[in-house]
Each structure stands twice: as structure tokens, then as C-alpha cells.
Amino acid sequence: MQDGNKTSSEIQTAGGRSRGDGFYYNDHMFCVHMRYRGEREEFNGVTNESIPPPDQFVEQANVTEPSIYDQFERNWPECWERAAALIEWGREYDTVLEPREVPPYYEWFSGGRLNAAHNCIDRHVRDGRGDTVAVQWLGEQGGTRSYTYTRLQREVNDLAAALRSLGVAENETVALYMPRIPELLVAMLACARLGAVHVVVFSEYSADILASFMSETGAQVLLTCDRYYKNGESHDLASKAAAGVDALNREVTTVTVERAGGATVPGGRKYDALLAEHTGGDVGPVDRDANAPLFICYASGPVSEPMGMAHVTGEYLAYVTWTAHAVLDLEPGDTLWCPAGIEWITGHSYVVYGALACGATTVVYEGGAATPSRHRPWQIIDEYDVTQFYTTPTAIRTFRDWGTEFPESHDLSSLRLLGTVGQRIDPETWLWFYTHVGNGQCPVVDTWYQAETGGITLSTLPGICDMKPGAVGPPLPGIDATVVDANGAKVQHDEAGYLTFDRPWPGFFRPVGTADEQAMEHWTEFGDPGDEWVYFAEDGATVDGDDYITILGRLDDVINIGYFSKNRVHVSEIEQVIEDVDAVESATVVAAEHEIKGETPYAFVVVDDGDRSHARRDIRDRIEQELAAPACPEDVYVVSELPQTYAGGVLRQVLKDLLNGEQLGDTDLLRNPGVLDRIAVEIRHDSSPGRR
Secondary structure, three states: OOOOOOOOOOOOOOOOOOOOOOOOOOOOOOOOOOOOOOOOOEEOOEEOOOEOOOHHHHHHOOOOOOOHHHHHHHOOOHHHHHHHOOOOOOEOOOEEEEEOOOOOOEEEEEOOEEOHHHHHHHHHHHHHHOOOEEEEEEOOOOOEEEEEHHHHHHHHHHHHHHHHHOOOOOOOEEEEEOOOOHHHHHHHHHHHHHOOEEEEOOOOOOHHHHHHHHHHHOOOEEEEEOEEEEOOEEEEOHHHHHHHHHHHOOOOEEEEEOOOOOOOOOOOEEHHHHHHHOOOOOOOOOOEEOOOEEEEEEEOOOOOOOEEEEEEHHHHHHHHHHHHHHOOOOOOOOEEEOOOOOOOHHHHHHHHHHHHHOOOEEEEEOOOOOOOOOOHHHHHHHHOOOOEEEEOHHHHHHHHHHOOHHHHOOOOOOOOEEEEOOOOOOHHHHHHHHHHHOOOOOOEEEOEOOOOOOOOOEOOOOOOOOEOOOOOEOEOOOOOEEEEOOOOOEOOOOOOEEEEEOOOOOOOOEEOHHHHHHHHHHHHOOOOOOOOOOEEEEEEEEEOOOOOEEEEEEHHHEEEOOOOOOOEEEHHHHHHHHHOOOOEEEEEEEEEEEOOOEEEEEEEEEEOOOOHHHHHHHHHHHHHHHOOHHHOOOOEEEOOOOOEEOOOOEOHHHHHHHHHOOOOOOOOOEOOOOHHHHHHHHHHHHOOOOOO
């Protein structure tokens, strides 16, 4: 365990950064002001007290026995056979769990062999569901394509034959640098059919990032596309792909999907022509060892470099199928719409593998929520009878700001379950979603997980658990989550601490390339993985008397607002207050250096047209009223937009660097790096004499 007497300068975060003076002292864990704790919020007749799942949902839910938590606890680790039973094995596994020679990674379902494409496609065709739509694609330009399971099987088989002709074999890595088009899903599943490993690279990433990912994963084949569309605009992709290939200085085979008659990567093949050469080819699914990699994905925090993570076939597929079945309540005949980008872990786990393994229809929409109009999300749900809608709190807040007239203009009665993922959701936004989208008849699952964990880890089970707006819920059955203090001891109920997990579960990543050291810090923060397995999630959290966990956010984002280290507030609390101000569209709060206070919060806000100084006053007044005067930002910078990553988050570190006058760190992951110059000007202008 960590030495509680060490100073914060001696103990670093999992990303190698100090968490701030005093944070680790035994008697001074940070105290986060929970705006909603102990309060009774009214919102259209419902409150933030526990809300039971609707009776009509429970009657048909996949998992309804409350004893499942005790069953998993008593029978751990054999309890995970329930997840493994949801998929088909070419060869049954010998043991459920085995430690590897080098901790902290374990092997699940050792000795078993299976193929992910067979589980996601072939078995459904065999079992008479070939005419069911597997993928419903909607293009931003208005085009649509429907892939039944039979059609998907045929095209995946043809592409697998084509890739095999290019030399792709089992264990080799294929890079997929493609927008959200059907060919991306087909390519992922074709790789899985061959036993090859795929790495999906976000189409808005730069050529340098593409080259970096391909170099680290050893990919020698690249599938890409000529162009992609976003918010009504067409963007060149083939030239970026060509530049990325050139930067590798080695032989790469390329295949380009032609959408708009754009250029292909020089020297490569055209997707349609290559497929035509292999139409009708027969490629049998290659069974893979349960612990052989299925894909590699990359994820990064607000500061750290992207970390490559491999997810392995048997345990990953079993886990995401189980969580899609138990948490998202997916079954054959359902239609899931999750707008997440396929390149992220949510896209892999629930847009593709989890949805298709469950035999459901997955809706893939290329465009933005407001393209071509604010009616678009609700038109999709109405027209395609979406049964599960799984989106982000940021999107839901946007829908709420647009107004209730948009969802109320459409028939949303097909919805059976709503879900949120990606960030913490505040109670008011949760209740708006529950009331105006679900009509009070759909349970809302507020899910927490990471790219590292593979799939949903904390959430209510919608057929069993009451919902608590603003709280994620308990750990899923079989998962042991704990909120601890700096010494690793459990905190009292409703006190803030560190979110940790005390035993493994199927679905964990394996580090790729140079990520070993960075990955190991997840386990070495609170224990020795060779002695005791404690996974540190790097998030702050609280837990109540019902074991419902509330996620506070990254621990780096805790600010000292007083003279003692116990007087601390998380930036998410300040941001929530600021975003309640009428003029504010979005806000980000960061901690930066201060000559007297040591550190203090600074706010960056995007506001509606109007008096900026009036918005600043409203923000400070609201924070004093709902939090505390010391939590008021030292300054409020009104900016045109915030520096956003391609995943939709805000890269806080560059804002800290600008405030502290330091050299900017890595900005390659920003989709709008040009905004930094404008923010720097705003900081200099607002920091001049007489401005504060």
C-alpha cells in the first residue's frame, strides 16, 4: 500500500503527475461539495430519489433475478461461465481463470477457441435470422444502406477472401482509416474472420498519428476511403492516408473505398474492384485462442500520450456480449442506436461486437446530431423503431438546450431503454432524458467503463435496480469496486476517494508496444500486482449506503479552494454550476498556478451573443450561491470555442499550459488546434491591468 506519510511531490499519478499539495495526507482527503446530495430536486414530477424500473420493462428484461449479485459473489470466478455461455466456442475452454506468468494480467477461458465473426454473423444466419437487418446505415448526404445478416455474411466473406489474396493471414494487423461507413464494419469483421487483428484509426486524425499507430502495431495493409462528410462538408481522406503511408518509409498495401469519385491512395487497389475479383469466395472462420488478440485500440487521457491496447477474442467477446445482454437488454429483434464513433471502445464494444453478437440491429449514422436539422435524432428513432438509445451526457444536454418541441414532434414509443456513457451526467439532464425522451417509461442506465476495461463495469441492471439520477450505480455482478482513501482504506459513505477494483474480470486490455510501463501504473498505485491485485481507475468517486457509485472525474482535476487540503472541489462541480447560467453554452474549468493561492480555478466559457461582463457576473454569483465564494474562478475567459479532442472532450492540459505560460504539450489530438491562438490572446487581454 502507499505510504500515507509521503508528500504529494513524492507520489505521482498514474500519468506521472503530482496531484497537488496536501492531497495525500492521511487526514485530509479532498471533500467535494456535492450540490445534489441530500437535496430533493423536482423536475416535471419526478425527483432525484430512487426511481424503480417500469413494471412493463421488468416483465420482459433479460436479467431480473436480484440474487444474481450473490450468485456471482459465491461462485466467483466460475460465475463468468454465464457470460461465456452467450457465445459459441469452436473448442470449449478448459478453465475459467488462470493467472499469467507475469501479473497483473490473467487468462480467461484458457484452452477455448472461437471466431468473433462467426459469433456476430454466421450463427445468426444458421439459426434462421439471415433476413434480419444487422446494420442499418444512414449517410449524412441522405443515402441509406441496409445489411441483413445474410448480406453482411456475404460481403464479410468476400472481403476476407480479398484480404487473404493480399497476404493478410492470422495474427497480422490491418489498419482501418475510414469514416463511419458500412465498409468499416465489414472490414473489422473480415479481419476477425481471418484471425487477423484490426486497428481502427479515426478518420479525423492526422497523417502523423496514422503513421504512428501503423508503425507501433506493425500494420502492413491499410484500408481507407477517398472522402468523408461532416456537418455538410466534404473532407479529403485519401491524401492524408497517402501522407501517412509515405511517412512509414516501408512497403504498405492500400485499398481505397471510393465514395465521391475522389483520389485513391497512389499505388493501391480500389475497394469495389478488389471485392469483385473475390465475389463468392469461401473463407471459413479461423478459430482463435481465447487469449489471442481481436483488435487494438488507442485511447488517451487529458494529458497522456495515446496508449495502445489489445483486446483478446474470447474474454472480450464474452464480456461485451454479456454486458450488452444484461445492461443494454439487447436481444434478437432489437434495434440499438449508439452514435459513438466506431474507433472508440464504445463503438467497438456496443455498436459492433456486442450488438451483433446479441443478434440485434445496429444503427450507424454518419452525420452530426443537427445535420440536416435538430429533428434528425428523433427522426431516426421514429423511422427505424429504435428500442435502445445509448448516447453521451453532452449530447443529451444539447438536446435539452434545443427544447422539448423536437422530441415531442416524433413518435418515440419504440424506445424500451435509454443509456448514457462518456461523462458524468447531472441529475437535471438525467431527468430530462428520462422524462422527455423516455416518457418516464424507459429505464436509464448510466454506465461507466474505460478503454482499458473493455466494456461496461459500473451500472444498474435495468431489470433489477432502482435508478438514482446522477449516480452511475453499483458495480456489475462479479466486479468488486471500492472507493478508498490515500492509504487504501475504504472511505465512509458519501466521502470522496479513489475508485479502485480488487479483482479482475474478463475483457481487460493488454498493453501494446511501449505502453507496458504506463499501463502498469494502473496496478502499482495501491498495491503490488504480484501480491495483491488492485486496479486504480484514476477517477475520483463517492459511494452511498446502497453501494451506488458517483463518478467525480479525473483526480488531476481537483482544486484546493481554501487554506487546508480538505477544502477541495472537483472542477466538474464548478462546471455544472456554470453551465446552469442561461447565457452559457459550454464551460471548462482548470486549475492553474497562482502567486498567492498556489493554485486556483480558471473558467473558459462559450456564451450566447450578449454582454460578456454580464455573463461573468452571473457565473460568479451562481457559484457563490451554490458552491462557495472560494470556488469562484480567478478569471472567466469568454472564448469562441473550447479546444476539443476528436473524442469530443476538452484537452485541459493545453489550457493549463497557456495559463501557466508553459510550452504547449502535444496538440495532435485536437480537432481545432487553431483555437489556441485565439484563447492565448483572450488570456493576455483579460489578464491586463484593470480587466479583472
